[in-house]
Amino acid sequence: MDELTPRKIVEELDKYIIGQKNAKKSVAIALRNRWRRQRLSPELKDEVLPKNIIMIGPTGVGKTEIARRLSRLANAPFLKIEASKFTEVGYVGRDVESMIRDLAEISVSMVRQEHLEKIREKARHLAEERLLDLLLPQPRLSRTEVDELEKERSRETRERLREQLKAGKLDSRYVDIEVKEKIMPFGVISSAGLEDIEMNLKSMLGNFLPEKAKRKKAKVPEALKMLEDEEANKLIDMDKIARDAIERLEQAGIVFLDEIDKIAVKGHGYGPDVSREGVQRDLLPIVEGSTVATKHGAVKTEHILFIAAGAFHMAKPSDLIPELQGRFPIRVELGPLGKEDFKRILTEPNNALIKQYVALLETEGVELEFSEDAIDEISEIAEQVNEKTENIGARRLHTILERLLEEISFEAPERKNERLHIDRAYVKDKLSDIALDQDLSRYIL
Numbered sequence: 001m002d003e004l005t006p007r008k009i010v011e012e013l014d015k016y017i018i019g020q021k022n023a024k025k026s027v028a029i030a031l032r033n034r035w036r037r038q039r040l041s042p043e044l045k046d047e048v049l050p051k052n053i054i055m056i057g058p059t060g061v062g063k064t065e066i067a068r069r070l071s072r073l074a075n076a077p078f079l080k081i082e083a084s085k086f087t088e089v090g091y092v093g094r095d096v097e098s099m100i101r102d103l104a105e106i107s108v109s110m111v112r113q114e115h116l117e118k119i120r121e122k123a124r125h126l127a128e129e130r131l132l133d134l135l136l137p138q139p140r141l142s143r144t145e146v147d148e149l150e151k152e153r154s155r156e157t158r159e160r161l162r163e164q165l166k167a168g169k170l171d172s173r174y175v176d177i178e179v180k181e182k183i184m185p186f187g188v189i190s191s192a193g194l195e196d197i198e199m200n201l202k203s204m205l206g207n208f209l210p211e212k213a214k215r216k217k218a219k220v221p222e223a224l225k226m227l228e229d230e231e232a233n234k235l236i237d238m239d240k241i242a243r244d245a246i247e248r249l250e251q252a253g254i255v256f257l258d259e260i261d262k263i264a265v266k267g268h269g270y271g272p273d274v275s276r277e278g279v280q281r282d283l284l285p286i287v288e289g290s291t292v293a294t295k296h297g298a299v300k301t302e303h304i305l306f307i308a309a310g311a312f313h314m315a316k317p318s319d320l321i322p323e324l325q326g327r328f329p330i331r332v333e334l335g336p337l338g339k340e341d342f343k344r345i346l347t348e349p350n351n352a353l354i355k356q357y358v359a360l361l362e363t364e365g366v367e368l369e370f371s372e373d374a375i376d377e378i379s380e381i382a383e384q385v386n387e388k389t390e391n392i393g394a395r396r397l398h399t400i401l402e403r404l405l406e407e408i409s410f411e412a413p414e415r416k417n418e419r420l421h422i423d424r425a426y427v428k429d430k431l432s433d434i435a436l437d438q439d440l441s442r443y444i445l
Contacts, residue, residue, distance in 0.1 A: 009073060012378070014350055016069050018344045021363040023332045026053055027070050030330070034074070034252060039206045044302040046385045049302060050352075052287065052327055054260065054317055057334030060393020063309040067256040072080060076106035076252040083308070084262035086279045099383045100301060103253055104294040107245040114234065120228075126226035128165065134175045134219050135161055170220045177223045178215050196250045197345075242296040249386040257283075261310030273292050280321045287327045337386075337393050342379035347396050355398055357405060365416035368408070373424035378404070381431055 005013075005042075010021070017024070030051055037048045039371060055063045058096055064080060071078030077104055086096050097271070135283045136158060164170050218226065261274040286292070288304025308328055317331060361368045382396045408420060429430035 011050045012252045013069055016349045017065050018341055020062050020334050022056055023066055023334050026330050027066055031070055031074055033173040034444055047262040051330050052306040053330040054328045055332055055334055056312050057265045058311050058336055058391050058393055060395040061332060061334045061337055067307045069256045074252055076254050077103050077105060077110060077249050078254045079103045080256040080258060082259045083257045084259045096286055099255060100299055101294045103249055104296050104299055107249040108242060108296055111146040111241050115236050115241055116232055119232060122237055123228050123232035126231040127224055130227050131224055132158055132161060173220050174217050175223050176215055176217055246297050246299055250300050250303055253307050255304060255309040256304060259310055260308040260316045261312045264315040280324050283310045284323050339379045342397060343375055345358040346375050353401055361412055366412050367419040369421055371423040372426050377424045377427040
């Protein structure tokens with residue numbers, strides 16, 4: 001984080017997202033302010049609250065991607081959820097506190113994975129030793145006799161076996177291993193519709209559930225993986241993971257509230273609109289700062305960064321209740337994408353669509369290349385179709401490229417070692433008729 005200055009953050013976002021400089025600057029400042037806050041005195045640090053953001057712009061212009069990439073830069077727990085999924089307390093549906101519980105699960109998973117990486121080498125070594133014991137079973141003798149035999153036994157056989165194991169020469173062999181699994185003591189029967197309930201109960205009860213040893217025959221690689229997981233679980237401290245995860249969530253968590261405009265439309269006192277203002281009022285304490293109970297412990301929400309987003313076609317930010325508006329002081333508008341933006345999206349980012357398709361077909365031995373005029377034509381068609389039908393931003397490029405390369409993708413295994421050149425003529429041949437026909441565009445592109 002020391003090196004992630006606002007300028008550097010924007011540069012990193014530029015690698016994946018084209019344009020939208022104002023939005024990038026806003027989120028970069030918000031992220032840097034978290035770093036600054038950590039360096040304040042304890043009494044002042046608690047008073048500095050995050051400046052939550054509302055992103056206003058049509059679909060497919062980069063709102064979600066900006067927030068997601070920001071969370072990856074900060075290695076922060078991130079949750080994207082549609083505000084329209086929530087219902088007011090008292091109605092059937094999801095309550096707003098569920099997003100904090102979901103974020104807690106994400107944070108625990110992140111921290112647990114980091115802890116596993118730290119002890120992975122030790123767990124693998126312990127699992128390897130256990131597997132070698134299975135491949136070289138000990139004789140059933142007294143302790144004294146075993147000790148004597150151990151002194152006499154050459155280590156060469158074991159080490160040769162270890163080398164064969166690492167080289168993959170034992171991968172086809174089977175071994176009998178004993179694995180431990182959590183059991184449900186009160187007899188929840190797995191059947192259609194009950195698997196999720198049993199899984200959730202096991203997740204909730206965790207270490208409180210009794211374990212049952214079970215013998216299983218498995219190939220060496222599978223057995224090694226199971227033993228490694230078992231040893232890793234013995235080495236990690238889940239209580240510490242939960243504490244670290246909650247601290248990270250509280251200090252660095254990011255919630256991306258999409259479709260915030262859907263709950264801003266004023267209701268008429270009946271139908272689906274009736275609970276929308278209620279949802280806003282339920283959101284208010286979460287955004288302001290409250291304590292939410294999760295299975296991993298209580299989570300304080302006052303320092304979680306909330307980024308709301310919406311197209312705001314049928315509503316405007318001022319339609320939100322005043323108290324909620326005040327908790328989102330930064331508002332940034334993302335502009336629609338045009339032909340030049342589409343050209344850059346196709347070629348410039350690290351994950352550019354053209355690069356993805358070239359790499360995918362390369363796995364089949366097909367060399368695919370796009371001329372400049374082909375990219376120009378694809379971008380122009382995307383702009384035209386977005387203007388004539390629903391504007392879905394850069395997502396239109398996915399649809400167009402799938403249609404354009406459908407035949408090549410289908411025939412790729414039979415066209416190994418071929419070099420295929422996509423030019424403007426090819427694009428027009430495949431797409432122009434559809435692009436010009438508004439009805440076909442609506443259903444195909």
